[in-house]
Amino acid sequence: MKKLIFFFVWILLITLVPITILQTTSFAVAAIGPAYLVNFAQRMVGLTAFTLMFTQIILGSFMTMWLEKVGGWVYKFHIINGAVTYTLVLLHGILLMIFNHYIGIGWNPYLVFINVCLLCNKPIDYYYTLGRVSFWLLTIAVLAADLRKINPWMQANWRKFHVLNYITFLLVGAHGFLLGTDFKIQPFYSFAVIAYAVVIGIVVFIEIPRLYKNFMNWIKG
Numbered sequence: 001m002k003k004l005i006f007f008f009v010w011i012l013l014i015t016l017v018p019i020t021i022l023q024t025t026s027f028a029v030a031a032i033g034p035a036y037l038v039n040f041a042q043r044m045v046g047l048t049a050f051t052l053m054f055t056q057i058i059l060g061s062f063m064t065m066w067l068e069k070v071g072g073w074v075y076k077f078h079i080i081n082g083a084v085t086y087t088l089v090l091l092h093g094i095l096l097m098i099f100n101h102y103i104g105i106g107w108n109p110y111l112v113f114i115n116v117c118l119l120c121n122k123p124i125d126y127y128y129t130l131g132r133v134s135f136w137l138l139t140i141a142v143l144a145a146d147l148r149k150i151n152p153w154m155q156a157n158w159r160k161f162h163v164l165n166y167i168t169f170l171l172v173g174a175h176g177f178l179l180g181t182d183f184k185i186q187p188f189y190s191f192a193v194i195a196y197a198v199v200i201g202i203v204v205f206i207e208i209p210r211l212y213k214n215f216m217n218w219i220k221g
Contacts, residue, residue, distance in 0.1 A: 002069065002070045002071075003070060003071070003073070006070055006074070010055060013051050013054075013055065013191065014048060014051055014052075016047075016051070016187050016188050016191050017044060017047040017048050017051060017188065018044065019187060019188075020047065020182055020185050020186070020187060020188035020189075021040070021043055021044060021047065021182055021185075023185055024181070024182070024185065025040055025043075033102075034102050035099060035102035035103055038095055038098050038099045038102060039099055041095055042092060042095035042096055042099060043180070043182055045088050045091050045092045045095060046088075046092045046176065046180065046182075047176075047182055047183075047188060048088055049085055049088035049089045049092055049172075050169075050172055050173065050176060050192070050195075051191075051195075052081055052084060052085040052088065053085050053089075053165075053168070053169050053172060054169065054195040054198075054199070055081060056078065056081055056082055056085055056165065057165060057166065057169055057199055057202065058198075059074065059077075059078045059081070060078065060162070060165065061202050061206065061207075063075065063078065082142070082145070086138060086139075086142050089134075089135060089138055090135075093112050093113055093131075093135060094112075096112050097109055097111075097112045100112070112132075113132060113135060114132065115128075115129075115132065116129050116132050116133060117129055124179070126178075127174075127175060127178040127179040128175075128179065130171050130172075130174050130175040130178070130179075131171075131172070131175040131179070133171060134168050134171040134172045134175060137164045137167060137168045137171070138164070138165070138168045140161060140164055141161050141162065141164040141165050141168065144158045144161035144162070144164075145158055145161075145162070163207060163211070166199060166202070166203050166207060169199050170196070170199065170200070170203075173192065173195075173196045173199075176192070177192070
C-alpha cells in the first residue's frame with residue numbers, strides 16, 4: 001500500500017507538466033512544424049526534469065526515513081530516477097540545439113552547453129547562463145556519485161559533492177522562472193514555488209548546519 005501511494009504521488013507530480021503546457025500549446029499547434037514540435041518537447045522535458053530533480057532531493061535528503069517507511073526498493077528507485085533526471089537535462093539542451101537549427105541559428109553545441117558569461121550583454125544571457133552552469137554542476141554531482149563505486153577517495157567524500165544537487169536545483173528553478181513561461185502557469189507555478197521553498201528549507205535547516213558541524217569537526221581534529 002505504501003508503495004502504491006508513493007508512485008501515485010510521483011505520477012501525480014509528473015502529470016502537472018502536460019496539464020500546464022497543454023493550456024498554452026495544444027498538440028495541434030505543436031504539430032504545425034518541426035520547430036514548434038521540438039519546442040513543445042523541450043518544454044515537456046524541462047519541466048519533467050525539474051519535477052524529477054525535486055523528487056531526487058526529497059528522496060536523497062531523507063533516504064534513511066524512506067528506507068524505514070517504504071522499504072529498500074526506494075534506493076534502487078532513487079538511482080534510476082537520478083539517471084532519468086540527468087538524461088532529461090541533457091536532452092533538454094540537445095532539443096534546444098535542434099530548435100536553434102530549425103530557426104536558422106544552426107547547430108551550435110557551444111552556444112547551448114558552454115557559452116557562459118559573467119558580464120552578459122542582456123539579462124536573457126544571464127538566464128541562459130544559469131541553465132548552462134546548472135548542467136555542468138549536475139554533471140559533476142553525477143560523476144562523483146558514479147566514481148564512488150571505483151575510487152576509494154570518492155567513496156569517502158562523494159557526499160561533499162552531493163550538495164551540488166541543491167545548488168543545481170535552485171539554479172534550474174531560477175532559470176525556469178526567469179526564462180520560461182510555463183513556470184508561471186498553474187498548476188505548475190504553485191508546485192514550483194512550493195518545491196523551491198522546500199529545497200531552500202532543506203538547505204537552510206539541514207544542509208548548512210550539517211556542513212558547519214563537519215567544518216568545526218575538521219578544525220578541531
